Amino acid sequence: MAVDEPSRYTSSEDAARAVKEMLHELVRLTTLEEESPQSFKVRAYEKAGLAIESTTDDIRPLSASALAKLDGIGKSTAAKIRQFLDSGTVDKLDELREKYPREFAELAKIPGVGPKTLKAMRDKLGVQNLDDLRRALDEEEVRTLPRMGAASEAKIKQAIERLGLGGKDNRTPVADVMGIAERLVDRLSGHPNVADVTYCGSLRRMAETIGDVDITVASEQPEEVMSEVRKLPEVDELLLSGSTKTSFLTTTGLQVDVRVVEPDQFGAATLYFTGSKAHNIALRQRSIDRSLLLNEYGLFEVDDDGQQTLMAAKTEDEIYQALDMAVVPPPMREGTGEVQAAADGTLPDIIQREHIQGDLHYHTDRSGDGRSSLEEMVTSASNQGYRYLAITDHGEDLAINGSSQAEMEEHRQRIQELQPQFPKMRILFGCELNIGPDGGLDYEPDFRRQFEYTVASVHSHFDLSKEDQTQRLLNAIEDPTVNSIGHLTGRYIGRRPGIEIDYDEVIAALVANDVALEVNGALQRLDAASNVVRRAVEKGVKLVINTDSHHTSELGRMEYGVRTAQRGWAPRELVVNSWTEKKFMKWVQARR
DNA sequence: GCCGTTTTCGGCCCGACTGTTTTCAGTCG
Numbered sequence: 367m368a369v370d371e372p373s374r375y376t377s378s379e380d381a382a383r384a385v386k387e388m389l390h391e392l393v394r395l396t397t398l399e400e401e402s403p404q405s406f407k408v409r410a411y412e413k414a415g416l417a418i419e420s421t422t423d424d425i426r427p428l429s430a431s432a433l434a435k436l437d438g439i440g441k442s443t444a445a446k447i448r449q450f451l452d453s454g455t456v457d458k459l460d461e462l463r464e465k466y467p468r469e470f471a472e473l474a475k476i477p478g479v480g481p482k483t484l485k486a487m488r489d490k491l492g493v494q495n496l497d498d499l500r501r502a503l504d505e506e507e508v509r510t511l512p513r514m515g516a517a518s519e520a521k522i523k524q525a526i527e528r529l530g531l532g533g534k535d536n537r538t539p540v541a542d543v544m545g546i547a548e549r550l551v552d553r554l555s556g557h558p559n560v561a562d563v564t565y566c567g568s569l570r571r572m573a574e575t576i577g578d579v580d581i582t583v584a585s586e587q588p589e590e591v592m593s594e595v596r597k598l599p600e601v602d603e604l605l606l607s608g609s610t611k612t613s614f615l616t617t618t619g620l621q622v623d624v625r626v627v628e629p630d631q632f633g634a635a636t637l638y639f640t641g642s643k644a645h646n647i648a649l650r651q652r653s654i655d656r657s658l659l660l661n662e663y664g665l666f667e668v669d670d671d672g673q674q675t676l677m678a679a680k681t682e683d684e685i686y687q688a689l690d691m692a693v694v695p696p697p698m699r700e701g702t703g704e705v706q707a708a709a710d711g712t713l714p715d716i717i718q719r720e721h722i723q724g725d726l727h728y729h730t731d732r733s734g735d736g737r738s739s740l741e742e743m744v745t746s747a748s749n750q751g752y753r754y755l756a757i758t759d760h761g762e763d764l765a766i767n768g769s770s771q772a773e774m775e776e777h778r779q780r781i782q783e784l785q786p787q788f789p790k791m792r793i794l795f796g797c798e799l800n801i802g803p804d805g806g807l808d809y810e811p812d813f814r815r816q817f818e819y820t821v822a823s824v825h826s827h828f829d830l831s832k833e834d835q836t837q838r839l840l841n842a843i844e845d846p847t848v849n850s851i852g853h854l855t856g857r858y859i860g861r862r863p864g865i866e867i868d869y870d871e872v873i874a875a876l877v878a879n880d881v882a883l884e885v886n887g888a889l890q891r892l893d894a895a896s897n898v899v900r901r902a903v904e905k906g907v908k909l910v911i912n913t914d915s916h917h918t919s920e921l922g923r924m925e926y927g928v929r930t931a932q933r934g935w936a937p938r939e940l941v942v943n944s945w946t947e948k949k950f951m952k953w954v955q956a957r958r
Numbered sequence: 959g960c961c962g963t964t965t966t967c968g969g970c971c972c973g974a975c976t977g978t979t980t981t982c983a984g985t986c987g
Binding site: 402413477513606608609653663 | 961
């Protein structure tokens with residue numbers, strides 16, 4: 367690409383996302399080519415994808431040799447990435463696409479059908495697409511392949527039926543999964559044979575979308591637990607069930623995998639099933655370097671005769687310690703440098719739920735969409751042990767849900783009257799200001815200044831240009847009555863994309879104006895997203911983790927917000943609502 | 959395809975379940 371030619375990607379995120387998609391396609395097609403997902407080439411491309419994900423540099427201007435310096439990317443993949451950035455194509459990928467057309471490669475999404483089976487189907491039965499496969503199944507040809515029989519045919523048929531709901535790649539927004547996962551854990555934890563139970567997998571890592579629910583159970587009677595699991599009301603279709611593992615589909619098509627281990631192995635099992643795959647591989651590699659064996663049953667010393675001696679298994683913490691490294695919180699286990707950092711002792715002092723001293727985005731029925739009274743909301747916050755709380759009902763610009771100046775003044779009166787009943791918790795008269803299309807805010811500046819704390823957020827005009835969206839946020843951030851920016855993009859995960867903004871500009875403005883970036887714990891939002899949090903943290907942006915509660919039942923969202931912040935490597939010192947009341951108030955008032 | 963405190967070759971994480979086999983290959987996580 368000539369130096370003066372504009373990049374085909376409008377931002378570094380665009381470029382990184384496109385490269386990741388390109389590498390993912392390379393993974394899928396190379397799996398077919400090599401006939402194995404364990405192929406070293408496949409794993410190399412997977413690793414390269416993680417390397418792109420973990421770098422915060424703009425990869426667009428990097429030369430092939432600079433790209434090859436990234437950990438996990440070598441000369442060959444670097445050249446492919448460079449060619450892709452320059453021309454939008456990769457020779458190798460074009461060759462593979464020729465060999466494995468989309469409609470054939472799609473067949474690999476069918477659960478139970480792997481690359482070897484696919485190759486046999488194509489070579490021996492001439493299967494090129496889904497229609498061919500249906501025909502081969504109807505004519506009972508698939509059973510003529512090696513290691514295939516009538517049962518395999520039935521399984522594949524059933525899997526194809528389900529494809530409409532979801533193949534292997536289908537992922538569900540975390541908001542649609544957390545409830546059922548927590549309910550399953552509740553049901554099982556009440557069982558007398560269950561010593562302990564937790565959900566693991568991407569849900570525990572607080573990913574935005576979830577492939578399936580992994581539940582790990584500690585029990586001395588695995589058979590009885592499996593029997594219990596098969597009887598759960600959530601089970602719609604049983605996929606497989608052995609002595610220690612059962613998989614089923616719920617009525618919504620969500621897959622749930624339940625594994626039972628000995629109580630003494632619970633830590634090793636939860637570590638293993640929480641993943642991520644990349645994190646596990648890095649931990650195992652570290653084990654091997656120390657002549658140890660790590661699996662879902664524990665960390666073992668292996669002597670020359672192959673005799674295994676248990677070193678740690680009961681808790682995740684003791685396994686990390688035995689590996690001579692810091693404990694990595696689940697949301698950080700993504701294989702993006704955390705294992706190295708934990709080993710080097712450079713893992714930051716990550717924010718934890720128990721550090722949180724207050725909630726600073728909190729509605730009452732003063733807001734049109736609020737459903738609990740001021741008294742109920744304040745009482746429930748006090749029960750959390752909070753030391754301070756900001757009541758932030760909507761400003762007047764939000765036509766249906768907002769409050770006029772007169773209504774706000776009355777609201778302030780009620781808050782002041784309530785305060786003496788809560789001597790241990792400071793209640794701040796606040797507001798959720800609406801950021802208009804041009805960055806304008808509710809009320810006159812003089813009245814806005816009377817709020818003790820504000821969160822300013824976007825609620826409408828989601829389709830403006832990236833430049834306009836960035837500018838409206840900059841205008842709001844620069845306003846001296848704004849303390850924080852709420853749900854940065856306004857997205858609903860899996861349903862509505864957020865506004866497009868220039869993150870570098872917004873992050874720079876947050877730093878310059880000492881305005882905090884909210885991590886909103888509502889599961890449909892989780893906004894700012896963890897990758898944005900990580901970029902903001904690198905620049906020293908202050909954070910505030912909130913529940914955006916509209917009802918007393920929503921206070922538990924704080925946990926999800928904290929986990930999202932952890933996923934963004936947020937250190938405690940940057941989270942303003944982990945500070946003492948004195949320090950926090952000093953920061954708030956410095957803005958006024 | 960990547961990598962290096964056994965460094966330019968020779969390794970590369972580990973195990974459950976299924977269906978087909980008579981001891982294991984394929985798939986999945």
